[in-house]
Amino acid sequence: VTILSDRWSGLRKVPHVPLTELPTPVEHVPGLSERAGAEIWIKRDDRTAHRYGGNKVRKLEYLLGEAFAQEADTLITAGAAGSHHVLATALFGAEQGFAVHGVLVPQRFSAHVEEQVRAMLAAGAEIHPLRFGATAVAAIPALAARLRLRGRRPYVIPPGGSNLAGTLGYVEAGLELARQMEAGVLPEPDAVFVALGSGGTAAGLAVGLAAAGVTSRVVGVRVVPLPFANRATLGRLIGGVVHHLRALDERFPDVAAVARAQLVIDHDEIGEGYGEPSASGESAARLARERAGLELEPTYTAKALASALRQARDRLAGRRILYLHTLSSADLGPAIHGGPPLPRSLTRLFRQ
Numbered sequence: 001v002t003i004l005s006d007r008w009s010g011l012r013k014v015p016h017v018p019l020t021e022l023p024t025p026v027e028h029v030p031g032l033s034e035r036a037g038a039e040i041w042i043k044r045d046d047r048t049a050h051r052y053g054g055n056k057v058r059k060l061e062y063l064l065g066e067a068f069a070q071e072a073d074t075l076i077t078a079g080a081a082g083s084h085h086v087l088a089t090a091l092f093g094a095e096q097g098f099a100v101h102g103v104l105v106p107q108r109f110s111a112h113v114e115e116q117v118r119a120m121l122a123a124g125a126e127i128h129p130l131r132f133g134a135t136a137v138a139a140i141p142a143l144a145a146r147l148r149l150r151g152r153r154p155y156v157i158p159p160g161g162s163n164l165a166g167t168l169g170y171v172e173a174g175l176e177l178a179r180q181m182e183a184g185v186l187p188e189p190d191a192v193f194v195a196l197g198s199g200g201t202a203a204g205l206a207v208g209l210a211a212a213g214v215t216s217r218v219v220g221v222r223v224v225p226l227p228f229a230n231r232a233t234l235g236r237l238i239g240g241v242v243h244h245l246r247a248l249d250e251r252f253p254d255v256a257a258v259a260r261a262q263l264v265i266d267h268d269e270i271g272e273g274y275g276e277p278s279a280s281g282e283s284a285a286r287l288a289r290e291r292a293g294l295e296l297e298p299t300y301t302a303k304a305l306a307s308a309l310r311q312a313r314d315r316l317a318g319r320r321i322l323y324l325h326t327l328s329s330a331d332l333g334p335a336i337h338g339g340p341p342l343p344r345s346l347t348r349l350f351r352q
């Protein structure tokens with residue numbers, strides 16, 4: 001059972017497929033705190049599931065639930081070449097018996113990005129490479145229509161998995177974190193830092209924490225262009241999720257305004273753009289490796305931790321900071337070795 005369905009009985013009808021091993025651990029990291037000048041804690045969402053962790057698995061519990069409820073047999077989703085969301089969908093979708101299609105747009109090459117694509121193929125996903133990101137908006141409904149003509153029943157998951165269903169995964173995570181505070185696992189932090197892409201993680205977390213009465217600020221560290229993640233998009237997502245939950249159980253608290261007020265966006269770590277490594281991100285990744293034994297990647301997690309460390313030096317000096325680690329730490333090596341080599345047609349997904 002989820003905390004959502006346990007606390008609000010009306011939410012028992014929310015479709016949900018268990019994929020995770022929860023709660024994820026929360027750790028105080030003295031080595032990092034000492035360097036940062038603030039008390040640093042890490043919530044280990046890299047360990048949401050044994051096979052493949054990270055933030056996307058929590059979302060997929062509700063997304064696959066909705067796909068089953070709609071009697072879909074096929075999943076379509078999209079992202080950049082190295083998308084953790086597309087890979088998580090490929091792995092857990094296949095495990096649940098869905099055919100999975102990933103529409104991918106080019107991304108700067110790195111060994112990590114290439115590994116992601118190879119793992120998608122090894123999981124049996126069909127990859128549709130696009131030359132330009134702008135064409136993805138039309139490509140997805142076109143693919144869905146083609147699959148319907150072939151008798152398939154596709155369920156479309158938006159890039160990043162941040163529709164209402166997916167965002168519920170992080171409302172649940174916010175409630176889980178609040179419960180860990182109540183149980184004395186950690187004291188209430190002044191701020192929780194998380195990478196901000198499609199927004200479901202930060203928005204859901206803000207709603208879950210607000211619903212539990214936790215007043216920590218949630219800092220979404222923007223790593224995508226402003227039109228994709230801003231106060232308006234997050235505000236709409238928060239409003240939509242709270243409305244959706246209250247329609248199912250009117251006792252769910254009306255926390256939309258509180259959650260919007262507690263969520264702030266840090267726009268200062270995007271650097272040269274989505275997927276482009278930054279100097280502050282690289283230095284944060286080095287510290288994480290040396291002081292916390294954690295591997296970060298440059299697109300999301302390095303920039304999120306860089307924001308936490310920067311603010312630990314000024315406005316949050318001496319305060320308590322929780323960094324939400326959203327990258328899977330599972331080893332994909334064995335899975336990839338069993339899979340096919342990368343076809344030449346997919347090398348155009350990697351920009352130099």
Ligand SMILES: Cc1ncc(COP(=O)(O)O)c(C=O)c1O
Pocket residue numbers: 054055083084085160162195196197198199200201202300301326327328
């Ligand atoms: C490792 C990692 N962290 C954070 C995020 C951001 O989550 P969201 O898209 O919910 O904003 C993503 C999304 O792709 C991700 O892959």
